[in-house]
Amino acid sequence: MPVNLAEGVQVVSFGLLTIMMIGSALGVVLLKNIVYSAFLLGGVFMSMAGLYLLLNADFVAAAQVLIYVGSVNVLILFGIMLVNKQQDFRVLPNAGLRQIATAVVCVGLFALLSTMVLSTPWSVTTTVVTIESSAIAIGEHFFTDFLLPFELASVFLLMAMVGAIVLARRDFLPDASNAPTTTTPLLMLTERPRELVSVSGSSEESSE
Missing domain, CATH: 1.20.120.1200 (NADH-ubiquinone/plastoquinone oxidoreductase chain 6, subunit NuoJ)
Structure with missing residues (x-):
């Protein structure tokens, strides 16, 4: 409001x-x-x-x-x-000169902005103007006049997020060059563990 x-x-x-x-x-x-x-x-x-x-x-x-x-x-x-990270800052050479140069630049920018503000003829209105909520106006423009750019921006942001996730998970993926080259045939049964084979063999001998 x-x-x-x-x-x-x-x-x-x-x-x-x-x-x-x-x-x-x-x-x-x-x-x-x-x-x-x-x-x-x-x-x-x-x-x-x-x-x-x-x-x-x-x-x-x-x-x-x-x-x-x-x-x-x-x-x-x-x-x-x-x-x-528990590490102290290193003392840079000529730190005092750097601080003085930074202060001069900041004071110059402040003086430039102050001059611009004082020299600009600001218009002052005394009449009360009823202003509509900006959120309502922006929402109406988003879903009427700028619907296509709004949806395209959301799609681009989604693509960027997916790309960032892929790049971040890249270290956890196995490298194709380091992957083993031996492949198991699809129709071959897996070999039983040796412990199970020995247990079954001993049980058969005891039964005899």
Whole structure:
């Protein structure tokens, strides 16, 4: 459902979500513990979903939570915890120079984006516009106008998943060159175990 909040609530919510997203992003980059960085990455995704809700993009917000938080971030956490590699980071040569160059690039990108935001003439509308739920509109387009591309995309994703499974199971399949060349004839009875033959032979001797 569309979010219709007061202007003050929207400003406060936007400020809190922005602070949460920037703080989580800084934690992802600056923390040395990779598990904490992965958890803070989930905080970045959640704050982005909140910003999408403020923009009345409920479908994009739900997809952000389900796909990025529920799938990508959980997959990253599982990968980190399953590896569990106890190895310290090596100290790179000229680490201070690298950090300074990274900081300069980040500050330059931030200044560029800030200049773009401040120089763009944002149009502010005071009239209240009734916005239909984006999930309903996207669903209608998916199953009417874009039905064929939607089904083709699902088929391609299924093919990619099957190919990934085949490539992952390739190590468990026996190699054709290493397979034994001797084949058993189809109409030949299998030989009885030697223990059974000896037992049957001894029983016949005792009966005699």
